[in-house]
Structures are given as C-alpha cells and as structure tokens.
Amino acid sequence: MADPVQSILKKFTQKDKSNLIPILQSIQVKEGYISPAAVEKISKHLRISKGHIYGVASFFSQFKFNPSGRHSIKICLGTACHVRGAQIIAEEFERELGIKAGETTQDLQFSFETVNCLGACALGPVVVIDGKYHGQMNIGKAQALLEKLLGKTEVKES
Ligand code: FES
Incomplete structure (x- = not known):
C-alpha cells in the first residue's frame, strides 16, 4: 500500500x-x-x-501531533461555563481518563480537550461528546456519561 x-x-x-x-x-x-x-x-x-x-x-491550533481517540470529549471553559464549575468537571474527566486536556488515552479510545465557548452558554457547563452537546453538566452527570461510554467501548471490543 x-x-x-x-x-x-x-x-x-x-x-x-x-x-x-x-x-x-x-x-x-x-x-x-x-x-x-x-x-x-x-x-x-x-x-x-x-x-x-x-x-x-x-x-495553528488545527494541527494535532497525536492521533485522536475513537471518542472525542470536549468541555467548555469559557466564562459562562467556568463560573458554573466547568473547571472541576474538567479535572474529573482528566482523573477518570488518566490524561490531561489535549491528550489521548494510550488505548486511543478517548481524546479530551478544553475549548472556549461553544455558543451554548445558557446550557453551561457544556460538554460535547462525539459531537453531541450535553448541558448543565455536573460531576455526577459527567461520571454517568463516562461510565456509559466506557460500557459502550467494552461492548464493542468484546
Ligand atoms: S461559555 Fe461555554 S458555551 Fe459559552
């Protein structure tokens, strides 16, 4: 090839x-x-x-130096989301995934990044997973979403 x-x-x-x-x-x-x-x-x-x-x-932020994960997780740290606790949720994602923002997990399943305003401030804090918006995010919801995603990943791999 x-x-x-x-x-x-x-x-x-x-x-x-x-x-x-x-x-x-x-x-x-x-x-x-x-x-x-x-x-x-x-x-x-x-x-x-x-x-x-x-x-x-x-x-140029468009260029990436690492392969992207199968699942993309983005959290908005723009002002409206930040004042509603987005930073704490971002840290929870980092802890759960074992990576920092801008990184991809070693198994290439998840990429996690922070962004500035997704244009949905009224829904903040906003998380976008594989292109789908999830508003009014909190730690509990973030953990549930991640568990669902991890469950999906395990099902597809078996
Ligand atoms: S600040 Fe988060 S969507 Fe606008």
Missing part, C-alpha cells in the same frame, strides 16, 4: 517552503494528525528543519 504521506508530498512537486501549510493540512485531513515520521518526510521533501515545521504547525 502506498505511503499516504509520500503520496501527498508527490503532489507538491515544487520544493517551496510556501507549500508547508497546504502539505500539513493535507496530511492532517488524511491521517488525522501530524506524526513525527510525517514531519521527517516533509523536512526532507522541502529541505527545511523539523524544528521549523513544528514551529509553524504549533502556531
């Missing part, structure tokens, strides 16, 4: 630094994240340092 990163690089025949962002975007879409191996290949292709690539990519 063709290497997806090399296939993308082949489309950018001009070894021009200005191709860096479009290349990163294409890899992000195809792979879901920018792996160290991809950075290495881009570095060789465009003849620029890996440090430069990481520097540019880190500037």
Whole structure:
C-alpha cells in the first residue's frame, strides 16, 4: 500500500517552503494528525528543519501531533461555563481518563480537550461528546456519561 504521506508530498512537486501549510493540512485531513515520521518526510521533501515545521504547525491550533481517540470529549471553559464549575468537571474527566486536556488515552479510545465557548452558554457547563452537546453538566452527570461510554467501548471490543 502506498505511503499516504509520500503520496501527498508527490503532489507538491515544487520544493517551496510556501507549500508547508497546504502539505500539513493535507496530511492532517488524511491521517488525522501530524506524526513525527510525517514531519521527517516533509523536512526532507522541502529541505527545511523539523524544528521549523513544528514551529509553524504549533502556531495553528488545527494541527494535532497525536492521533485522536475513537471518542472525542470536549468541555467548555469559557466564562459562562467556568463560573458554573466547568473547571472541576474538567479535572474529573482528566482523573477518570488518566490524561490531561489535549491528550489521548494510550488505548486511543478517548481524546479530551478544553475549548472556549461553544455558543451554548445558557446550557453551561457544556460538554460535547462525539459531537453531541450535553448541558448543565455536573460531576455526577459527567461520571454517568463516562461510565456509559466506557460500557459502550467494552461492548464493542468484546
Ligand atoms: S461559555 Fe461555554 S458555551 Fe459559552
């Protein structure tokens, strides 16, 4: 099977630094994240340092350097959610999942991140799990959602 990163690089025949962002975007879409191996290949292709690539990519929040988990959990820490205790709920998710915000569990089941305002402030604190909004979140509801999700995961794996 063709290497997806090399296939993308082949489309950018001009070894021009200005191709860096479009290349990163294409890899992000195809792979879901920018792996160290991809950075290495881009570095060789465009003849620029890996440090430069990481520097540019880190500037844009759209680029991820780790694979995403099967389930995405986001909690809003915007002002309206924050004043209603979102931070404590975020810490509960971190404790239960054993990861920090912005990370993915080792088994690649869960990615957890914090965001700033999801545009549903009246429902705050808001948690979005796999694209579904859950409002008026509290620790008990968060634990129940996580248990349900963990249950689903175990059922699918068996
Ligand atoms: S501050 Fe959380 S949805 Fe707006």
